[in-house]
Structure formats: structure tokens, C-alpha cells
Amino acid sequence: MSTPLILVCNDDGISAPGIAALVNSMKQIGQVVVVAPDSPQSGTGHAITMNHPLRMERVHLFDDIPAYQCSGTPVDCVKLAVDKVLHRRPDLLVSGINHGSNSSINVIYSGTISAAVEGAIEGINSIGFSLNDYGFEADFEASVYYSKIISQKVLENNLPEGTLLNVNIPKLKLNEIKGIKICRQAKAKWVEEFDERTDPHSRKYYWLTGNFINNDHGEDTDEWAIKNGFVSVVPTQFDLTAHHSISILNSWNFQ
Amino acid sequence: MSTPLILVCNDDGISAPGIAALVNSMKQIGQVVVVAPDSPQSGTGHAITMNHPLRMERVHLFDDIPAYQCSGTPVDCVKLAVDKVLHRRPDLLVSGINHGSNSSINVIYSGTISAAVEGAIEGINSIGFSLNDYGFEADFEASVYYSKIISQKVLENNLPEGTLLNVNIPKLKLNEIKGIKICRQAKAKWVEEFDERTDPHSRKYYWLTGNFINNDHGEDTDEWAIKNGFVSVVPTQFDLTAHHSISILNSWNFQ
Numbered sequence: 026m027s028t029p030l031i032l033v034c035n036d037d038g039i040s041a042p043g044i045a046a047l048v049n050s051m052k053q054i055g056q057v058v059v060v061a062p063d064s065p066q067s068g069t070g071h072a073i074t075m076n077h078p079l080r081m082e083r084v085h086l087f088d089d090i091p092a093y094q095c096s097g098t099p100v101d102c103v104k105l106a107v108d109k110v111l112h113r114r115p116d117l118l119v120s121g122i123n124h125g126s127n128s129s130i131n132v133i134y135s136g137t138i139s140a141a142v143e144g145a146i147e148g149i150n151s152i153g154f155s156l157n158d159y160g161f162e163a164d165f166e167a168s169v170y171y172s173k174i175i176s177q178k179v180l181e182n183n184l185p186e187g188t189l190l191n192v193n194i195p196k197l198k199l200n201e202i203k204g205i206k207i208c209r210q211a212k213a214k215w216v217e218e219f220d221e222r223t224d225p226h227s228r229k230y231y232w233l234t235g236n237f238i239n240n241d242h243g244e245d246t247d248e249w250a251i252k253n254g255f256v257s258v259v260p261t262q263f264d265l266t267a268h269h270s271i272s273i274l275n276s277w278n279f280q
Numbered sequence: 281m282s283t284p285l286i287l288v289c290n291d292d293g294i295s296a297p298g299i300a301a302l303v304n305s306m307k308q309i310g311q312v313v314v315v316a317p318d319s320p321q322s323g324t325g326h327a328i329t330m331n332h333p334l335r336m337e338r339v340h341l342f343d344d345i346p347a348y349q350c351s352g353t354p355v356d357c358v359k360l361a362v363d364k365v366l367h368r369r370p371d372l373l374v375s376g377i378n379h380g381s382n383s384s385i386n387v388i389y390s391g392t393i394s395a396a397v398e399g400a401i402e403g404i405n406s407i408g409f410s411l412n413d414y415g416f417e418a419d420f421e422a423s424v425y426y427s428k429i430i431s432q433k434v435l436e437n438n439l440p441e442g443t444l445l446n447v448n449i450p451k452l453k454l455n456e457i458k459g460i461k462i463c464r465q466a467k468a469k470w471v472e473e474f475d476e477r478t479d480p481h482s483r484k485y486y487w488l489t490g491n492f493i494n495n496d497h498g499e500d501t502d503e504w505a506i507k508n509g510f511v512s513v514v515p516t517q518f519d520l521t522a523h524h525s526i527s528i529l530n531s532w533n534f535q
Contacts, residue, residue: 070326070355071388078477078485100325100389104472105486130401132520133326134355146385146469178532187467188522190529205534209521212442214401217359222333230333231360258534260525265387266464267443270515274445277433279460279513 029055029116029180032144034102036066036123036136039086039094043122046165047154048087050172051119054180058115059092060106062099062136067125069136071143072098081105099140107147117180118144121154122168124161128193128247128257129211129239138191142263145189150179152190157251167199171256175205184260191259195251206255211246213239284310284371284435287361287399291321291354291378291391294341298377301420302409303342305427306374309435313370314347315361317354317391322380324391326398327353336360354395362402372435373399376409377423379416383448383502383512384466384494393446397518400444405434407445412506422454426511430460439515446514450506461510466501468494 031051035044039061051057060081080096093110095102099120107114120140127135137153144151152175156168171194184190191210195202215235222230239248247257286306290299294316306312315336335351348365350357354375362369375395382390392408399406407430411423426449439445446465450457470490477485494503502512 065331068328068330070324070328070394072325072327073323073389073488075323075488076320078487079474080483080485101488104488105474108472108474109476109486130518133397133401133518134328139325142388146388175534178534182532185522185525185528188525191520207526207529207534209523209526210519212519217363219334219360219363221364228335230335231364232333233328233330233356233359258529259520260522260529261520262522262525263385263388263520264465264467265446265514265516265518265520267440267515267517268464270440270443270517271462271464273440274462274513274515277437279430279433279462 031055031057032106032115032118033057033059034099034120034140035061036069036099038062038065041124042161043124046169047119047122047172048090050169053173054177057090058111059087059090060095060102060110062102063094063096066098066136068134069098070134071100071139074098074101079105099136100143103140103143114147114149117176118149118151119154119176122165123155124163125155125159126157126193127153127155127191128251129213132191132210132261141189145187146263150184152176152179152192154192156194158196167197167202168194170199187262187264188260191261193247193251193257195254197254201254202256203254206250206257208247208250208257208259209245210259211239211248212241213237213248286310286312287370287373288312288314289354289357289375289395290316291324293317293320294349296379297416298379301424302374302377302427303345305424308428309432312345313366314342314345315350315357315365317357318349318351321353321391323389324353325389326355326394329353329356334360354391355398358395358398369402369404372431373404373406374409374431377420378410379418380410380414381412381448382408382410382446383506384468387446387465387516396444400442401518405439407431407434407447409447411449413451422452422457423449425454442517442519443515446516448502448506448512450509452509456509457511458509461505461512463502463505463512463514464500465514466494466503467496468492468503
């Protein structure tokens with residue numbers, strides 16, 4: 026196999042330490058091109074930019090590796106990269122390494138994973154990586170190691186059609202991690218509590234905050250794996266059809 | 281059953297004709313409260329607002345129906361509505377009526393459907409409605425009729441846990457529509473073609489454009505139903521796990 030072409034994206038922005046760690050990992054196994062947002066885009070989900078034009082500029086942040094910052098969302102970055110930078114599908118798309126978990130229901134709010142979802146829609150082998158540590162001073166050693174071996178496996182085997190990987194790495198040293206577990210997304214959710222404040226002009230405003238609640242006691246979930254010292258790998262899909270509900274709805278006799 | 285409490289949201293903004301049509305439909309079957317974005321939010325997907333505070337103001341757009349406009353995304357609106365406006369889960373959440381299709385892969389980019397996804401995560405019966413007509417002068421008569429009968433069915437039966445409905449209405453007169461079909465999401469996608477331009481300061485910028493490609497010839501898809509004159513109803517879920525890929529990945533022997 027010739028040297029694979031690897032597109033690197035993220036949602037924390039092109040200057041985040043996590044993407045630098047991912048570039049360092051990927052340049053050991055392929056030819057790397059970076060297209061990432063010019064500012065933090067956490068929580069943008071699968072947003073795309075339709076009402077504004079996009080800007081894209083070459084930057085020199087990763088030695089000799091071609092890198093472009095984009096004014097849009099992570100999904101915009103993937104679309105621009107394929108159409109205007111690479112002019113073809115890369116062999117692999119990796120997104121991250123996210124500063125903070127994207128396990129369980131977080132997958133749906135995450136710009137990092139949405140970039141990988143977009144890659145999978147385009148037919149590209151795609152993986153989102155997240156480290157369970159929000160700090161910009163986080164230790165990415167274990168993440169670099171596991172992102173490399175998981176990416177190599179994906180390049181060797183190719184992912185099933187319509188499937189991407191959502192990988193979460195626990196906040197542990199490399200020698201403390203017990204291995205990799207293939208998991209399902211835990212049934213957990215956020216319970217919102219908006220923090221209501223008053224501005225200097227006497228107008229109310231609200232900050233989104235919340236508590237993460239996991240009532241899923243399965244030992245086959247990503248939450249279980251991470252809590253027990255494993256790297257979690259959840260095969261993830263963009264066919265949102267609840268196939269098991271089709272027969273239930275047919276029994277409702279709509280007309 | 282006492283009068284159901286119905287939360288109405290959308291992504292085209294609180295002043296769009298589609299949400300007024302949905303309010304008119306819902307006030308025939310329940311007590312309605314509107315919390316919707318103060319500006320168009322198409323294509324925001326499941327984005328949430330974490331880096332900015334949110335504003336919410338009472339507005340008087342729908343006669344005596346309580347209505348609030350919010351500076352955030354459709355998902356923010358749902359979270360704010362539950363925590364700060366209703367102080368409880370409504371019996372039904374409806375989002376739309378979207379100006380334009382949210383069939384097949386569009387489900388993933390849509391703020392309208394993401395509001396309904398958020399409702400389902402919160403354990404609320406949730407439905408997203410879209411009319412296959414982008415015009416602000418669109419005829420919502422058939423949409424009003426079908427949104428009412430589908431909502432009534434959902435209130436009578438309750439949706440299966442973790443399932444919301446993605447409903448698309450064809451651009452037809454009420455008497456031309458053949459009925460309702462329960463469908464799966466078609467395997468279709470957008471092929472991007474960015475429109476590259478140069479601004480008056482000689483800097484490049486890009487507009488996202490694309491062509492919709494449907495290679496799915498199944499007669500059980502939402503695309504087929506709409507093309508053939510039916511209202512499509514796709515049961516939709518937020519468990520993104522590709523369960524069928526778990527055994528494949530386990531066979532890769534990661535270590």
C-alpha cells in the first residue's frame with residue numbers, strides 16, 4: 026500500500042494542543058493534511074454554514090505539514106478539505122484529539138465526532154478521538170499511542186460502510202491503561218440547570234450548565250470501559266432510523 | 281386525559297410562517313407554549329451554546345399564546361423551555377414546520393429535527409415536521425392537517441422510548457396527498473461544490489453549495505414516499521451505535 030493520505034480536523038480549533046498531538050501521531054503512518062476551525066467550536070454538533078461565506082487560510086503551525094484554518098464548523102472543514110484542498114477523498118479522516126469526553130450522549134453534541142460523521146457520509150474511513158481531560162495542559166502520551174494503533178487497524182481493515190469510530194481515552198498514564206474495548210453508547214444524558222444572571226443593564230441572561238446522569242449499568246458501554254481503565258471504541262452510524270420502531274408505528278393505523 | 285401541554289420550536293426563527301402554521305395546528309389539540317430562535321438557524325444541527333450566554337424574551341406574535349424568542353440554537357431553546365419556561369416536561373414537543381425537506385441525510389444537519397432529538401433525549405414525545413417547499417409563501421394547509429393527526433396519534437399511543445418522528449410533507453395540495461407511510465431514512469447524500477469567489481479586498485471566500493444524490497432505490501424510504509405523494513414518517517433515534525459493527529470490530533483483535 027502506498028503512503029496513506031490522512032486528513033486531520035478537530036473542534037477545539039487549530040491552535041489546541043490536542044490537534045498537535047494527533048498530527049504527531051498521524052505523521053508516523055501517513056501523509057498528513059490539516060484543515061481545522063480557526064476558533065473553538067465545541068458543541069457545534071453537525072452544524073454547517075449556509076448563511077455566511079467561509080474563509081480558509083494556509084497557516085504554518087505543524088512544521089512542513091500543510092495546514093489550513095477555516096472560519097466555519099468542523100463539518101464545514103471536512104467538506105472544504107475534500108472539495109477544495111485535497112480534491113479527492115483521503116484514505117483516513119481523524120478528528121481530535123478532543124479536550125474532554127465524547128462518550129455516551131455527548132457524541133450528538135460534539136463537533137469533533139460530527140467531523141468524523143461527515144467523513145463517513147463521504148465514504149471515508151473516519152475516527153474521532155477524545156481524551157477525558159478538559160485541560161489545555163493535558164497529557165496526550167496515551168492518546169498519541171492509541172490513536173496510532175487504532176488508525177493503523179482501520180487502514181488495514183477498512184471500516185464497514187456507514188460506520189465511523191468514536192474513541193475515548195481515559196485520563197490515565199499509558200502504562201495504566203488496560204487495553205481497548207469495543208462498546209455501545211451508554212444511555213446517559215445531561216440534566217440542564219441554567220445559571221440565570223442579570224447584566225449591568227438589568228437584563229437577564231442564562232449560562233448553560235448541567236449534570237451528567239448515567240443510569241446505564243451495562244458493562245458493554247463506553248462509560249463503563251472508560252471508568253474501568255479501558256480505551257472505548259464505539260462503532261457509530263449516521264442512519265438514524267429506529268428500525269425496531271417501524272412495525273410499532275405501522276400498528277398505529279394512521280388512516 | 282387533561283389538555284396536553286405542547287412545546288413548539290423550529291429552526292427558521294420565531295417569525296417564520298412555518299411555526300405560525302404549526303401553532304395554529306397545535307392550539308386545536310392542546311395548551312401551546314412557543315420557545316424558538318430569534319433568528320434563522322437552519323443547518324445548525326445539534327449545536328448548543330456554551331461559549332456565550334443566552335438571551336430569552338417574551339414576544340407577542342401568536343395572540344394569547346405564550347411565546348419566547350431565544351438567542352441560541354433550536355436545541356438551546358428546548359433546554360431553556362424545559363428548565364426555565366415550563367419547569368416540567370411537556371406532553372409533546374413539535375418542531376417546524378420547516379421550510380424545506382429534512383428527509384434522508386438532511387436529518388443530521390437539521391436544527392428542526394435536532395430540537396426533536398433533544399426532546400426525545402429528555403424523554404418527551406417529540407416530532408419534527410418539514411414541508412418540501414423552501415418558499416416563505418409556501419402553502420401550509422396540508423402540513424397543518426397532517427401535523428394535527430400525527431400529533432394526536434402520538435399523544436394517544438406515546439412513542440417508543442428513545443424514538444422521535446421525522447415527518448416530511450410533500451409539496452402538494454391536501455386532496456392530492458395519498459396518505460402516510462412509515463419509512464426508513466434513504467441512503468442519500470450531498471455532493472459538495474463550493475462556489476469560490478474573491479472579495480473587494482482580493483481575498484478568497486467560499487459559499488457552500490451542493491447536489492443531492494439519492495442512489496437508494498428502496499420503496500420503503502422517505503425519499504420514495506415523498507416523490508410518490510405520501511407524507512413520510514421516519515422513526516428516528518439518538519443511539520448512534522452501529523450495533524451490527526461491534527462483532528466485526530471485535531474480530532480485528534486490537535491487541
